[in-house]
Amino acid sequence: MTEGSGTLRFPILIGDIGGTNARFSIVLDANAEAGEPHIVQTADYETIDAAIQAAVLDRSSVRPNSAVLAIAGPVDGDEIPLTNCPWVIRPKVMLRDLGFSDVVVLNDFEAQALAVVALGEEHMEKIGGGAAVPNASRVVLGPGTGLGVAGLIHALGHWIPVPGEGGHMDIGPRSPRDFQVFPHIEKIEGRISGEQILCGRGLVNAYRAVAMADGKAAPFTKPAEITAAALAKSDAVAEEAVSLFVTCLGRTAGDLALVFKSRGGVFLTGGIAQKIVPALKAGNFRAAFEDKAPHSELMRSIPVYVITHPLAALAGLAAYARAPSLFGVETEGRRWRA
Incomplete structure (x- = not known):
């Protein structure tokens, strides 16, 4: 199901998904900066789920409870295609297969806008x-x-x-x-x-x-x-x-x-x-x-x-993940919970 705004359970996986590269990190708690970035080329993985599993989950002892993903394309419905990449975001499948209790999907330039405040x-x-x-x-x-x-x-x-x-x-x-x-x-x-x-x-x-x-x-x-x-x-x-x-x-x-x-x-x-x-x-x-x-x-x-920050969108997503209430981000129709 989808729900409106509210706090997210830590640790939180954040991801900036572009047409060419996908950048992931984990925010451990409300006082933590984003952790070490994991950067992959979208062409190297058939799906975003495979990229998250191989590049992040298999390499970390931390198991994220929530995910906040910023994608290059409009967010509409339960199957969200990227504009310049063959990946399709399926939040309900992520909840089932990757163990998240919460998935929020934003537009990538919302994340860039959040970064303007965070940096x-x-x-x-x-x-x-x-x-x-x-x-x-x-x-x-x-x-x-x-x-x-x-x-x-x-x-x-x-x-x-x-x-x-x-x-x-x-x-x-x-x-x-x-x-x-x-x-x-x-x-x-x-x-x-x-x-x-x-x-x-x-x-x-x-x-x-x-x-x-x-x-x-x-x-x-x-x-x-x-x-x-x-x-x-x-x-x-x-x-x-x-x-x-x-x-x-x-x-x-x-x-x-x-x-x-x-x-x-x-x-x-x-x-x-x-x-x-x-x-x-x-x-x-x-x-x-x-x-x-x-x-x-x-x-x-x-x-x-x-x-000039090399990972500006991740900085914006981390700021949002730590304190969603500071930002007027409408998540109705863009948040899925297990």
Whole structure:
């Protein structure tokens, strides 16, 4: 059955399940930090249950009573598919086969939003803007296997994450150069969404589109190759692709900041953002972020941060696991008990 909010029985298994990697840890009690992380590639295991059994339960003397899992995809029903991974989350099967008494399933960017509250400034790199307004709305977005987006609002004494599918909003050309490049970007059912540019495969799409627009070769096939060549200034096509990526990320981040009026800040998370901090500081990110007339003055005041903590979502989940009452996380329909 499903139930609403309430405390969870320790120890608690926490898990951040992305399209490529799954990260697990155990929180022993209400005063404990997350334990040693167990990181696996989703492709190495047929199911999430097999991954939890092999990577965590078989390697630990601690038997978790509860599980809080953050997944890359919307949470709906008793069988929850991931957007960019063939795994399907079946909480009732987990209760039966893995020995949990409680399973809570959240959206992965809810966990990233919780991390914004849980992490200190030592885990953030600021990309321009003024001072964050305490308790003002915030936005989290992260290009990774896909493009994750969440809002974070403060109301009635709680931080409330607002999950969504903002990574699939339309994104379009603005500059003359955009109109040369965008026709070559791969479409999904006739349209270009944020994820077609602002994620790992999206960066590859942008790189190929830039090359095609100029009739040049595009030898790189992996996002890491493109970012490395761009930062080393060894490949002009890669440089332009990363510049386009950064500009589009600034535009999208600015749009979301307007939606939430996020004077508490915009937070970029995930490995790609961490790797391209020099490119994000080059100027075109802030220019695109602030180019939102008639609200450019508001946009100039909003700070942007890159979250540099390598396991930010686990930190957010650990904070939630220790004290669910501090957060306005609705678990109706997303919590299963034995």
